[in-house]
Amino acid sequence: MKNKxxxxxxxxxATSITVLPAHHWPARLKGLLGTLSLDKNSSLWLKPCNSxxxxxxxxxxxxxxxxxxxxVKKIAKNVKPFRFCWGSKYASSVxxxxxxxxxxxxxxxxxxxxxxxx
Numbered sequence: 001m002k003n004k005x006x007x008x009x010x011x012x013x014a015t016s017i018t019v020l021p022a023h024h025w026p027a028r029l030k031g032l033l034g035t036l037s038l039d040k041n042s043s044l045w046l047k048p049c050n051s052x053x054x055x056x057x058x059x060x061x062x063x064x065x066x067x068x069x070x071x072v073k074k075i076a077k078n079v080k081p082f083r084f085c086w087g088s089k090y091a092s093s094v095x096x097x098x099x100x101x102x103x104x105x106x107x108x109x110x111x112x113x114x115x116x117x118x
Contacts, residue, residue: 004021004117005018005019005020005021005118006018006019006021006045006115006116006117006118007019007115007116007117007118008043008113008114008115008116009113009114009115009116010105010106010107010111010112010113010114011111011112012112012114014116015105016041017041017042017043017097017101017105018041018042018043019042019043019044019045019095019115020042020043020044020045021045021047021115022044022045022046022047023045023046023047028046028049031044031046031052031096032044032057032061032096033056033057035057036058036059037058037059037098038059038061038096038097038098039098040098040100040101042098043095043096043097043101044095044096045093045094045095045115046093046094046095046096047092047093047094048092048093049087049091049092049093049094050065050086050087050088050089050091050092050094051084051085051086051087051091051094052079052084052085052087052094052096053083053084053085054079054080054081054082054083054085055081055082056081056082057081057082058081059081059098059099060078060079060080060081060099061078061079061096061097061098061099062075062076062077062078062079062096062097062098062099062100062101062102062103063075063076063077063079063085063094063095063096063097064094064095064097064102064107064113065087065088065091065093065094066091066092066093066094066095066113067088067090067091067092068092069112070093070112070113070114070115071110071111071112071113072107072108072109072110072111072112072113073087073088073090073091073109074087074088074091074109075102075107075108075109077099077102077103078099078100079099095113
């Protein structure tokens with residue numbers, strides 16, 4: 001079965017980021033565990049989710065915590081391996097990127113993300 005993915009738009013502006021959804025329990029449980037890195041043009045969208053951990057990971061990540069309207073409520077940059085990261089009380093999903101991506105593409109709290117099917 002081919003994995004579904006989305007293209008990420010920020011405040012209506014297209015990016016080159018591909019979003020892989022993890023919306024079911026097994027996919028959320030696995031997350032990025034077992035990967036050696038996350039491609040700079042890819043991200044993982046965990047839903048439902050309001051906190052993450054990097055236990056067992058080998059690299060740092062940037063994390064966005066989104067509300068139910070996909071508005072960025074909190075940003076955690078460069079979360080190192082073997083850490084816990086708690087989101088906003090309003091967070092209903094999380095998007096994980098390779099470290100440095102959030103700064104590179106200029107995402108800020110209050111930005112609205114749109115996950116568009118290709």
